[in-house]
Amino acid sequence: MTLPPQTERPQADSACADAKAGPVEEAAHWHTLMHADDVTDEQRAAFRAWYANPQHADAYQRMDTLWAQLDSVDGNTAQHTVTAVLARQAEEAQKRKRRAKLSTTITGLLVIVGLSAAQFSAGNHSLADVLLSGRLFADYRTAVGEDQVITLSDQTRLHLNTFSSVNIEYSDTERTIHLLQGDIHLDVATDAARPLVVRSGQASARALGTVFSVLDRGEQTEVRVTESEVEVCAADTARPCQRLQAGELTRVRDGDVQLPELIDPGFVHDWSQQLLIVDDQPVLDVVDELSRYHTGIVRIDRKALAGDTVSGVFALNDFAKSLQALEGSVPLSVSRYTPMLTLIGKK
Secondary structure, eight states, rough: OOOOOOOOOOOOOOOHHHTTHHHHHHHHHHHHHHHTTTTTHHHHHHHHHHTTTHHHHHHHHHHHHHHHOOOOSSSHHHHHHHHHHHHHHHHHHHTTTHHHHHHHHHHHHHHHHSSOOHHHHHTTTTTTHHTTOOOOOEEEEETOOOOOEOOOSSSSSSOOOTOOOOEEOOOOHHHEEEEEEEEEEEEEOTTTSSSSEEEOSSSSEEEESEEEEEOOSOEEEEEEEESSSSEETTTTTOOOOOEEEEEEEEEEETTEEOOEEETTTEEEEEEETEEEEEEEEHHHHHHHHHHHSSSSEEEEEEHHHHHHHEEEEEEEEEEHHHHHHTTSSSOEEEEEEEEEEEEEEEE
């Protein structure tokens, strides 16, 4: 940011005049104010006076650099992304007779085009995550940190985890759940004439009268079986499928279904209680998982924390409390620059 020339010092903005606010908090305030459309000449003058302090200038420059790195999707990219999504989803909506929903969503997308990535980002999810997944058109979806349990028309119980979305397509011959994004857990109702299949971008999972979970991570889909069996196949390939038994999981990536392996008892999601239970697990894996439930942006010093492990029970729906628990177990350094930005490193 180019600073205007120095002028006489006016009265500082009241929000930054509070003696209790530190340089970082003040830098966050000034950064927001100086990028607003309605900033006044008096506020600019107050900013120049505040910036004259070397400590303040350093804090502001670090804040400016950080947000420049976070704002990785420019307006042109966003506009092209929206255009592509509209074309693809309009065709799907017409086939499935969703004209009313399409009209409403187009209005929302036109608003989104005008937002920057930093303004629009759903926590640690980018603009592309939101648009390209198709979640805006989904039959069911959850926000970051939210979960939802739905009883479908056949009495199958569908549990959506944080920031997840699905479309439901039932016919006379098959029950299909399209997992657009995130994680789902299913307790499948028996219907011999209509098998239930979960389809993601990477895989399909056919239930054989069962309880199981499907986790979509974009480049990889993971299937975990709690009861009975599930047949897992890669999407759009003729490669061999894998049949999973209770207590097993597999991952599908790049058209390949990995051999089944036992579910790690040291890394357990208790969806019903919104708890993560871990035993001697990498700190990075735990922080990554907790971050998925947090609406703010989380940046992690992965190199510094590599190799550290932790055991404990962490609340998925209380990010601040879980970080405090982590700090009591491992030498973490947690810096909260604003309620929406957390940096995690090592002490």
